[in-house]
Amino acid sequence: MLVYEVLKKLDYAILSYGKGNEKIEGLRFSDDVVLFGPDATVYDLLYKDVLDVTP
Numbered sequence: 001m002l003v004y005e006v007l008k009k010l011d012y013a014i015l016s017y018g019k020g021n022e023k024i025e026g027l028r029f030s031d032d033v034v035l036f037g038p039d040a041t042v043y044d045l046l047y048k049d050v051l052d053v054t055p
Contacts, residue, residue, distance in 0.1 A: 015042070015046075019042060020042050020043040021041055021042070021043060022042050023039050024041065024045065026039075027039070
């Protein structure tokens with residue numbers, strides 16, 4: 001419960017399982033990247049390292 005309270009004070013929000021599966025459409029990746037296709041989920045962007053593949 002302590003972790004929850006600290007993160008809540010820092011204005012973090014709880015991410016539900018359903019929210020993590022929401023599709024984000026129309027993202028542009030570098031031409032040589034074939035990780036997700038044209039769409040990615042919230043989970044893909046939060047838990048996979050995509051910093052090196054975005055233009």
